[in-house]
Amino acid sequence: MTNESQRTVQPPTTKHDQGWRRVVRNFTPSWFSVTMGTGIVSILLHNIPYNGAWIYWISSGIFALNVLLFGLGCVISILRYTLYPEIFKVMITHPVQSMFIGTFPMSLATIINMTVSVCVPVWGEWVKYLAWGLWIFDAVVSVVTALSLAFILMTHGNEIHLSSMTAVWLLLIVSCIVAASSGAIVAEVLPNKKYALWTLLVSYVLWGIGVPLALMVMAIYFQRLTLHKLPPKAVIVSVFLPLGPLGQGGYGIMKLGQCVQDIFAKTQTLETTSGPILYTLGFLVAFVMWSFGLVWLFFALASITKSQKFSFNIGWWGFTFPLGVYAASTIQIGTELPSSFFQVLGMILAFFVVLLWIIVSIGTLRRVISGKLFFAPCLADIRVLEEDKEAGKAA
Structure with a gap:
């Protein structure tokens, strides 16, 4: 073992690696995957078939918890990049940590x-425009992060080998697909139908950016799996991430098709039959994407079974969101057909997502208390320089 590796694994010695500074400094973007997972659980419980008043209140409570967690994450992130501005450049150029910016x-x-x-x-009424304003901000951030960080990945740093690739690359791209489905939900409630129409059209653009790009990345990832076998156990949970673009893409195109019928008719956009045609095509595309998701669900379950035991880390939140959006797509298919089979299947999937959320939440809380989860791999070089500086002062 080299002196550098020995120094890296030693306990923290600087003031920046102790107390609240350690939490702030090591608060990576991957922590927003906690709010992603919590958010999809609240959505599933709200939209689940055969719902009840008690489930509604549980989903609302989880929604309130998610807002609190998201706000806390934003405050800590602002502190991190204000107190340690040098971290930002290190983070956005890191081949793995930068991908998690899409979780925001x-x-x-x-x-x-x-x-x-x-x-x-x-x-x-005012909440409708608040949601619209938040969606505009979300859409802009999604596109900027997806395109700019993908370009940084192409042009910055050392050569990236195919064997080191993981499905985490999809996190940047899925943000555009998620913003597209949110745009359809917001457009449905906007009083001004012209604003709703533009929101709908932009959402189709976001879907068009995200889904084809995600399919290209999934093709590369499939090649990586066949040539270099399964990822290491530390990131094995990432095998579930391809369900994200397929599940959310299918759900989003169904919601867009559902919304376009009403808005096209009221704004006299294109032909009278355009809305129903787009709605039908959207459902067919969603059903094909859902079917393709079965392939990746099999690969993911088989990979987890093959790996057997693997240690807990923040990446375990990768279980919840991809499975959650796939469950949401299943439920939406059951609503559109309508089909009791898909509704019951969606409920079963939603139940497993909620169960996973509880298990991962307990594991996260235990390790937050112990401090084991507060670790930022992208800070290795900065940490070594600071320890050298502290050692020089002591000498």
Whole structure:
């Protein structure tokens, strides 16, 4: 073992690696995957078939918890990049940590969806425009992060080998697909139909950016799996991530098709039959994507079974959101057909997502208390320089 590796694994010695500074400094974007997972659970419980008043209140409570977690994450992130501005450049150029920036707009999208579902019926008109404003911000951030960070990945740093690739690359791209489905949900409640039409058209653009790009990345990832076998156990949970673009893409195109019928008719856009045609095509595309998701669900379950035991880390939240959006797509298919089979299957999938959320939440809380989860791999070089500086002062 080299001196550098020995120094890296030693306990923290600087003031920046102790107390609240350690939490702030090691608060990576991957922590927003916690709010992603919590947000999709609140959405599933709100939309689940055969719902009841008690489930509604549970989903609303989880929604409130998610808003609190998201706000806390934003405050800590602002502190991190204000107190340690040098971390930002290190983070956005890191081949893995930079991918998790996509979890921020996806987390916000879950809050926007629940704001429309829960707050609009209670608080009225102004909440509709609040949700619309948040969606515009979310859409801009989604596109900027997806395109700019993908370009940084192409042009910055050392050569990336196919064997080191994981499905985490999809996190940047899925944010555009999530923003597209949120746009359909927001457009449904906007009083001004011209605003709703533009929201709908932009959402189709977002879907068109995200889904084809995600399919290309999934093709590369499939090649990586066949040539270099399964990822290491530390990131094995990432095998579930391909369900994200397929599940959310299918759900989004169904919601867009559902919304386009009403808005095209009221704004006299294209032909009279355009809305029903787009609705039908959207459902067919969604059903094909759902079917393709079965392939990746099999690969994911088989990979987890093959790996057997693997240690808990923040990546376990990768279980919840991809499975959650796939369950949401299943439920939506059951609503559109209508089909008791898909509704019951969606409920079963939703039940497993909620169960996983509880298990992962307990594991996260235990390790937050112990401090084991606060670790930022992208800070290795900065940490070594600081330890050298502290050692020089001591000498």
